[in-house]
Amino acid sequence: LSCKVSGVQDLVSVYRELARRCDYALHLGLTEAGMGTKGTVASSVALGILLQEGIGDTIRVSLTPQPGESRTQEVVIASEILQSLGLRSFVPSVTACPGCGRTTSTTFQELAKQIDDYLRAQMPVWRSKYPGVEKMKVAVMGCIVNGPGESKHADIGISLPGTGEAPAAPVFIDGQKALTLRGDNIANEFHQIVENYIAKRYGQLAETA
Known part of the structure; x- marks a missing residue:
C-alpha cells in the first residue's frame, strides 16, 4: 500500500x-x-x-x-x-572528516573518494567472493586530532598528516596501529593495504562457509 x-x-x-x-x-x-x-x-x-x-x-x-x-x-x-539506519548493508562504509584549519591539503578528500569509488565498483564481484565485506568500515581522516580515534573504531583506517604534523600517516587495522606510511605514495600504498585486508579477512570467511 x-x-x-x-x-x-x-x-x-x-x-x-x-x-x-x-x-x-x-x-x-x-x-x-x-x-x-x-x-x-x-x-x-x-x-x-x-x-x-x-x-x-x-x-x-x-x-x-x-x-x-x-x-x-x-x-x-x-x-x-x-x-x-543500520537496517541493511550494501557496500563498505567510508568515514571521512570534513576538513578544517588543521588539514593542509585535499589529499584525505581525494583518498576518501578513491577508496569509496573503488569499494562500490568492486561490490558486484565481492558480494559473492567475499561474504560480509559489505559490513566493513574504513576511515580516512585528515589530521591527528580525530584520526586515531575514528581509525580505531573502523576495521581499517588511516590518519593523514595535518598542519604542523610530521609527514607520516599511521594506519590502524582492527583497532590497532599496524604501520606508518611516509612519502609521496601513501594513497597507493593504503589502497593496496585495503585490498590485502579484504582478501585475507573475507576470503578466509568464504573458505570456511
Missing part, C-alpha cells in the same frame, strides 16, 4: 496513521520530492523518521534528475538511507 504525498510532515502523519489502522505492507516514498540536495534531504528525513519507528516494508526515492543524470542515483540514496 502506497500513498502519494509530497510533504515531509504529511507523509509521516499519513503513514503513522496507516500503520496504526492496518497490517498491509507499506511502500514508503516521498512523491515529487524535487531535485538535487533538496529532494535528497526531504526524502531522507521523511523515510528516516518512519523507518526508525519500524514503519515501512519497501522504499523508493523519487528525484527529478539533472539533465543527462542517471536515475540510478535514486537507488544509491535509498540504499544509503537503509545503511545509515
Whole structure:
C-alpha cells in the first residue's frame, strides 16, 4: 500500500496513521520530492523518521534528475538511507572528516573518494567472493586530532598528516596501529593495504562457509 504525498510532515502523519489502522505492507516514498540536495534531504528525513519507528516494508526515492543524470542515483540514496539506519548493508562504509584549519591539503578528500569509488565498483564481484565485506568500515581522516580515534573504531583506517604534523600517516587495522606510511605514495600504498585486508579477512570467511 502506497500513498502519494509530497510533504515531509504529511507523509509521516499519513503513514503513522496507516500503520496504526492496518497490517498491509507499506511502500514508503516521498512523491515529487524535487531535485538535487533538496529532494535528497526531504526524502531522507521523511523515510528516516518512519523507518526508525519500524514503519515501512519497501522504499523508493523519487528525484527529478539533472539533465543527462542517471536515475540510478535514486537507488544509491535509498540504499544509503537503509545503511545509515543500520537496517541493511550494501557496500563498505567510508568515514571521512570534513576538513578544517588543521588539514593542509585535499589529499584525505581525494583518498576518501578513491577508496569509496573503488569499494562500490568492486561490490558486484565481492558480494559473492567475499561474504560480509559489505559490513566493513574504513576511515580516512585528515589530521591527528580525530584520526586515531575514528581509525580505531573502523576495521581499517588511516590518519593523514595535518598542519604542523610530521609527514607520516599511521594506519590502524582492527583497532590497532599496524604501520606508518611516509612519502609521496601513501594513497597507493593504503589502497593496496585495503585490498590485502579484504582478501585475507573475507576470503578466509568464504573458505570456511
